[in-house]
Amino acid sequence: VISDERERRLLDELAQAYRRLPRDEPAPELDAAVLAKARAALGPRRALPRWGAGLGMAAVLALAVGLSWQVRQRDEAQMRPLPATVPAAEPVPALRRVPATTPAASGGRAEDGAIAAPKPEAAAAPVPDDAVPPEPTKEIEAPAGPAADLESNTVVGSRIKRTNVETAHPVFTLEREPLPRVRATGDEPTAEAVAPPPAPREPASVAVAEEPVEALILESAPAPAAPPAPAAAPIVRDAPEPFPGADESRPGRDRMSAPELDAAEEAAGTRAGEAAAAPGAEREDLGALAGQRERAAARELPPEDRQRRAATLGGASTDQKKDADDRDGLRRQSPPAQPAPAPAATSAPAPSTGVVGASERKREGYAALAPDEWLAEIRRWRDAGDVARARAELRAFRRTYPDATIPRDLRDLLPP
């Protein structure tokens, strides 16, 4: 440090003397104060992560709660329209079956649970052999949830459509399958699909043609209480295939392109939806009997016709109330169906005439007729030897008019 040797030696000596002095140390309190200050300086940095973590957790929790609330609200909003269009007494299953089930199933739809249960009864009942096979009914019952039900209309419909082609059971022909029927008539498919039939048969055809709309209305409305048994009866009623055009129609249907089928189905669905949303007052204007007729017609009509007419209405008319009024009026004015006595064979053609319009009328169901006319038709079936068909028609008649008195000559056709 110091260049001078004497000074350096003196400095070393003094340094040694200094080191022998008492080694003072800071007091523990002083140390604690200094260390505390040092930690306190770091304190805010440490506290910040804790605070941030707490805030983050709270934010995440709030976000999760908000999201779940939103999802729940959305779900509720999506679920609300269902009960609005479907009656509470028969919420989803009815809606599910309406587009997919057969007229027979629709006939027994009022007692909701009877779809699955009466199958054994149907088998045990005096039903023709070519009555409804159970498989399609199972398919119809397959959808479980509301969403699946809604979406399954098309899917199940397509499936049933295919089943119908394969099994040749018009019972399972969906209401949305109008075109094969159109082709079977020999008319121009597109013309028939969008316009009423030719003039001579026009009133009746139009009247019946528009029924599916009302039928769909009624099907989405609360179903009236029905007798417990007749679930199988409509199956019997629709089971025979007396119409020669039915089988011919299938190739025509198969020739239909997918867009055409979809368009027809969409038209029918749209009309059905509009009708379902129509005010109840419009339906009330038709009168109680007309409502019964409509309901019965909706059940009794072969699904092909219902589908075709729904599609036809979808393209031809926009005024639902006017349609309903016209339909009712036309039906009242239309002459009763005059089917000729049919052969007894279940596979035989229609008993009345070979004309397309006449057979069509039968296929469309006698529910459109007045009660006495319907009973006359039943007698004709009986007299023609087709007792099974007569019984089925009589059961359908009883379902439609449960308070009507069955004539004595027809009581033998009733089940014991």
Place this chain on the structure above:
Amino acid sequence: MTAERTDEELMLAYARGEARAFESLYGRHRGPLYRFMLRTIHDRAVAEELYQEVWSRVVAARGRYQPSARFSTWLLQIAHNLMIDHFRRQRPQAGADEAALVLEQLDAPEHERPEQRLSEFEQRRRLQLALEELPPEQREAFLLRAENELGLEEIAEVTGVGRETVKSRLRYALAKLRERLTP
């Protein structure tokens, strides 16, 4: 593991938020700094107050700390500045005349050396008294050399003066001490 790190590394670690690094650093420098300040100021209360202030400044300056110099030098520099401020508030510094007088006394005869004349106990007591009587700059230079074992350059860096000034202050300090220790 923490003890193996240098002072500079510990200070940087503390600047990053490692409290234990500061504890290690404090443990290394607490005694020398405390004694340096205590013997420089002579007043324990003031020395402890300034001692706390030194560490407070270290803590506050942790974010700006750059390991370009030794930590001990930086620490003593803070202490020096605080003590200078304290002395300036207390009394005027020693004049150049007093320093010259001390230098003249350095050339005392050898037989008058304190270690040869006084007992060891007496020597320690006199040394303490002689240190207290030294002017602050001289005492500080002596303490930085004897207590903290700094060289002329480091003392100059701590005190903020030139190397020759430090050398002069040391000479004055030695002369006065020898004078005080001589019976």
